Amino acid sequence: MRYSAALIEHFRNPRNAGLMPDPDAVGEARDPECGDVARFYLRIRQGRVAEVRFQTYGCGPSIAASSAATEVVAGLDLGALEVLNPEGIEAALGGLPPDRRHAAEVVSMALRAAAQDVRRRQGMEREGVRA
């Protein structure tokens, strides 16, 4: 098997998969080359990730990377989420074959986008207060 046991386990039993009703933020990324789409929903409490769910269209590694990433980012503060890199996700999967590294990249991009969405919504709220 060219994939690690951890990757297979995440693919077989994805954690935190599916829609989240009324999330605090949503982030999505599409890999322009392979067409994979990852979307993450966040619930934020006191500046940290309190709950995260995902929906991903793509190959097995992309689905597994999404699942692993939900465990990586649980409890993370927004600052750390904003600079999330793919290496941590790849490590959580026990590594990826070189031609599947895009799986961790698209997932980290989507999570960074979700962090930006939190900031954007917070900014909107502040503006709402000022108005």
Next chain:
Amino acid sequence: MKRRVYLDHNASTPVHPEVVAAMLPYFSERFGNPSSVHGFGREAREGLDIARDQVARVLGASKDEIVFTSGGTESDNFAIKGVAAARGRGHVITSRIEHHAVLRTCQLLEKQGFDVTYLAVDGHGLVDPDDVRRAIRPNTILISIMHANSEVGTIQPAAAIGRVAREAQVPLHLDAVQTFGKLPIDLDAIGVDLLSFSGHKIYGPKGVAGLYVRKGTRMIAVQHGGEHERRRRAGTENVAGIVGLGKAVELRERDMAGEATRLTALRDRLWTGVQARVPGVRLNGHPTERLPGTCNMSFRHVESESVVLGLDLSGIAVSAGSACTSGNVEPSYVLVAMGVPVDWAMGAVRCSLGHSITAADIDYVIECVVPLVAKLRELSPVSV
């Protein structure tokens, strides 16, 4: 032990035990070089002769029209380059859904100054013989069409294309790697001048194949360095492999008709079962004019590699219709040429059945496919 179901027979097949038994003596006792004049050489030569007879008989050809090669890819290369080299310049007609062995070779010819027409196909993957007729030019030197497509299984109207070729006096190369030993092939009725065939698609060994070359076909060798294969293909023959190919052909001659009927029923059982229980699925390829064991299905909003991986975890081997290389996913060029929309093409999965497959296997596959596709769709943001 976990159940294992191999549905990738268009990629390769297990070597039949009788084929293995026929090959074994040619690794040890009859190991001589068939070009040697001594007894050891003669024994090896005898093995080649028997195999050539077996292949020639099933094709209705004469022995000296059979050239053994190292694989279907070499056979296709030899057919096209051999004719092109003999003519020096000219125009070749092929289709957009050929195997890369044909397409890449034709692209090379273009770089060398030849003209190539790549014919479009219809939604079922069929080449229109009238398109072939319209594409013929005064300088057309070859028509190269695959008998049946390896991905979707569509069988071309070879006899109608052959008539067009004959009328125009243009040689016809039929890439029959997927049909040889699976369907009857009448060389004269079709009007074939060159025919590629292979061993490992029909329960023979890998690394051995052949090209039928009709007497009088203008072509020259593309591999030099010896007098082998009547000076058409230099290199010591893969004797054990060729003996195995001959035996495989003999066995297919015996089993082919019954197997075709059985596999057609199983193929249709698979499609009917999946179609009844999975929404958003389509069959790729011709509904009836299709290889007995081939069922290519597209699951919309699901990426084919995740289906392949999911089924693999249940012990089921199928192949993906889209190919991901270096992080770049391309939908199958065959499906794209057939006009299959990209979001369907990305979810294409090919199941190709063979002699070990039973109705119980097919039912098991259906039982695994239904929840897998449902789960992947649940995970997918593009289906909601």
